[in-house]
Amino acid sequence: MRRQKKNAFWIALAAPGIIWLIVLFIVPFYAVLAIAMGKLDQLFESPVAVWNPFAWSSENLIDVWRDLFGSAAFAGPILLRTVVYVAIASLLSLAIGYPAAYFVARFAGRRKGLFLVLMVAPFWISYMMRMLAWVDLLQTDGYANKALSWFGISAVNWLGGKPVTVILGLVYGYIPYLILVLYAGLDRIDPALIEAGRDLGLGRVRTFMRITLPLSRQPILTGLLITVLPMLGDYYTNNLLSGAASTSMIGNLIQGQLGTPGLEGQGAVLSMLLLLVLLIPMIYYVIATNRSSQAAS
Amino acid sequence: MTAPTAPAETPAAQPAAAPTARTRRGFRRNPWRHPWFLEGFTWLYLIWSLVPILIAVLFSFNKGKSQATWQGFSLRWYYKDPVNSVLHDPQLHAAVIQTVRLSVLTTVIAVPLGVAFALGINRWRGYTASTFNFVMILSFVIPELIFGVAMFFVFTVLFTSVHLGTTAEVLGLVTWNVSWPAIIVQARLVTLGRQYEEAAADLGANRWQAMRRVMLPLLGPAIFASAVLVFSGVIDDFVIVDLLSSNASNTPMSVIIYSTQHGGNGGPALNALGTISLVMSFIIAIIGYLGYRWLTRGERGSGIEALTTIAGSEG
Numbered sequence: 192m193r194r195q196k197k198n199a200f201w202i203a204l205a206a207p208g209i210i211w212l213i214v215l216f217i218v219p220f221y222a223v224l225a226i227a228m229g230k231l232d233q234l235f236e237s238p239v240a241v242w243n244p245f246a247w248s249s250e251n252l253i254d255v256w257r258d259l260f261g262s263a264a265f266a267g268p269i270l271l272r273t274v275v276y277v278a279i280a281s282l283l284s285l286a287i288g289y290p291a292a293y294f295v296a297r298f299a300g301r302r303k304g305l306f307l308v309l310m311v312a313p314f315w316i317s318y319m320m321r322m323l324a325w326v327d328l329l330q331t332d333g334y335a336n337k338a339l340s341w342f343g344i345s346a347v348n349w350l351g352g353k354p355v356t357v358i359l360g361l362v363y364g365y366i367p368y369l370i371l372v373l374y375a376g377l378d379r380i381d382p383a384l385i386e387a388g389r390d391l392g393l394g395r396v397r398t399f400m401r402i403t404l405p406l407s408r409q410p411i412l413t414g415l416l417i418t419v420l421p422m423l424g425d426y427y428t429n430n431l432l433s434g435a436a437s438t439s440m441i442g443n444l445i446q447g448q449l450g451t452p453g454l455e456g457q458g459a460v461l462s463m464l465l466l467l468v469l470l471i472p473m474i475y476y477v478i479a480t481n482r483s484s485q486a487a488s
Numbered sequence: 489m490t491a492p493t494a495p496a497e498t499p500a501a502q503p504a505a506a507p508t509a510r511t512r513r514g515f516r517r518n519p520w521r522h523p524w525f526l527e528g529f530t531w532l533y534l535i536w537s538l539v540p541i542l543i544a545v546l547f548s549f550n551k552g553k554s555q556a557t558w559q560g561f562s563l564r565w566y567y568k569d570p571v572n573s574v575l576h577d578p579q580l581h582a583a584v585i586q587t588v589r590l591s592v593l594t595t596v597i598a599v600p601l602g603v604a605f606a607l608g609i610n611r612w613r614g615y616t617a618s619t620f621n622f623v624m625i626l627s628f629v630i631p632e633l634i635f636g637v638a639m640f641f642v643f644t645v646l647f648t649s650v651h652l653g654t655t656a657e658v659l660g661l662v663t664w665n666v667s668w669p670a671i672i673v674q675a676r677l678v679t680l681g682r683q684y685e686e687a688a689a690d691l692g693a694n695r696w697q698a699m700r701r702v703m704l705p706l707l708g709p710a711i712f713a714s715a716v717l718v719f720s721g722v723i724d725d726f727v728i729v730d731l732l733s734s735n736a737s738n739t740p741m742s743v744i745i746y747s748t749q750h751g752g753n754g755g756p757a758l759n760a761l762g763t764i765s766l767v768m769s770f771i772i773a774i775i776g777y778l779g780y781r782w783l784t785r786g787e788r789g790s791g792i793e794a795l796t797t798i799a800g801s802e803g
Contacts, residue, residue: 198612200695205608208601208666209620215663216627219638222646240645291533294526304792309534311799315769316541317724319745320762324544326555326749327759333556334543366537371799416629424633427726430750442633449640449731462637469631477625 376410
């Protein structure tokens with residue numbers, strides 16, 4: 192009796208949040224599913240949601256399958272390109288971010304605060320402002336080309352659909368998140384472990400390889416996830432820095448279908464498929480962060 | 489929220505090898521020498537990450553129409569130009585107001601919702617509680633586009649009485665941001681343990697009094713940090729508001745910058761808009777940092793910890 196009363200208090204506290212999540216998180220995903228498995232209103236070219244799972248149609252699924260793997264597939268290359276761009280961009284972010292985070296966590300000494308402020312600053316600058324900065328620099332008469340002209344290199348049309356520009360934009364956009372995760376992970380490594388490695392005669396490189404690197408595996412993985420997940424849903428970076436069909440990614444495809452009458456059902460299918468693929472890494476992330484927060488407390 | 493670990497070793501303070509043995513090779517062998525290469529690399533990264541933004545801010549003060557060539561200083565794009573300045577262009581003007589409106593509304597709704605959720609879920613042990621906690625964390629990591637698509641469809645197909653616009657934007661943003669307070673407050677609850685609550689109960693407080701007089705003050709820093717994160721998160725948000733806005737009166741700054749530049753009508757007025765949003769975020773960050781330091785003034789904790797907390801790391 193008392194136990195029940197005790198629980199009722201906590202249930203009442205959690206209830207508004209739970210109801211909110213049901214109505215505005217779980218139901219919306221069922222709506223996407225109902226549209227993905229729904230039909231098309233031929234007259235208005237608007238999607239018709241089918242709420243009853245027994246009446247689901249595979250119309251949209253077949254269309255998407257044809258786009259992805261059929262004879263005139265245009266979405267297949269987009270998918271492949273997305274994987275390549277995101278892989279390059281996230282590994283590049285790691286290659287740049289790890290040394291910087293490592294330096295700040297281990298060697299910054301009394302200037303740690305200064306380095307951290309500068310490192311965290313992009314986190315507080317709106318993403319669009321940061322992209323706008325590159326749009327300015329990379330214009331044909333912009334500073335990037337002016338700098339190149341000193342070396343006798345003629346002007347490059349950076350914003351005219353260059354894969355390099357898109358990858359640069361992705362790295363620039365998401366690296367602050369990665370660095371922050373890496374820093375937090377590296378900062379937590381007990382310096383005594385590293386000193387022990389030194390005392391036992393390991394050189395700097397081998398101490399790093401044997402101690403620091405294995406201990407930073409977890410932050411590397413979660414940091415990569417935190418950059419890869421949003422990159423896969425990114426369409427704005429690409430649109431601002433290239434806008435060409437030759438560099439478009441899965442995010443561009445979904446966003447484009449969302450605004451096109453008749454294609455919205457396929458957009459729903461694609462976003463559901465993307466969710467399905469990402470569910471495993473997402474669950475891994477949830478479990479990993481749970482474990483580390485329990486270990487920390 | 490880990491206890492601050494010992495500060496990193498200060499290489500400079502370490503005695504170097506005996507001066508006579510300080511040949512160049514000896515220097516290289518010294519395991520405590522300062523890693524100049526790494527430091528240089530870090531500085532290069534910081535320059536690459538911050539100088540473009542400084543240049544973009546600079547161009548908001550450009551006299552001419554170019555975003556690429558400096559033509560002299562003016563405040564034309566902020567308020568002097570009677571047509572195209574942020575103050576006088578109705579669209580840009582409305583965008584600033586809409587961003588502030590969305591940030592305030594979202595913070596006011598999401599923070600109490602998330603804090604109550606965290607308290608309830610943390611103490612109510614059971615299958616239902618852990619399931620919804622999982623859903624909450626899932627909403628934290630799901631790519632924003634996938635979430636935005638779901639929001640777009642639910643408001644255009646199911647809850648059609650909620651038209652695209654401010655209401656839809658706020659509902660979407662609250663759902664997207666409610667995980668900040670929910671996660672950060674739970675992390676704080678775990679570190680606090682139950683002893684404070686039990687002590688309050690032993691001293692005769694009922695549950696509601698224990699919550700209001702003991703737990704809420706102890707959770708103050710976490711609640712404050714999450715409010716700062718939600719507020720600045722909304723200023724920065726793009727995907728959800730892009731998909732859920734319907735016309736110029738409910739389009740915030742991020743979307744205006746994107747759509748105008750993407751539409752080929754860019755100009756320094758957009759840089760001015762971006763600079764305004766940057767200043768807004770920095771003000772929030774400074775308030776957040778000072779406020780967090782003040783709220784945790786009795787505790788063992790460093791400025792560095794406050795800095796990473798209000799940036800959302802290790803909440």
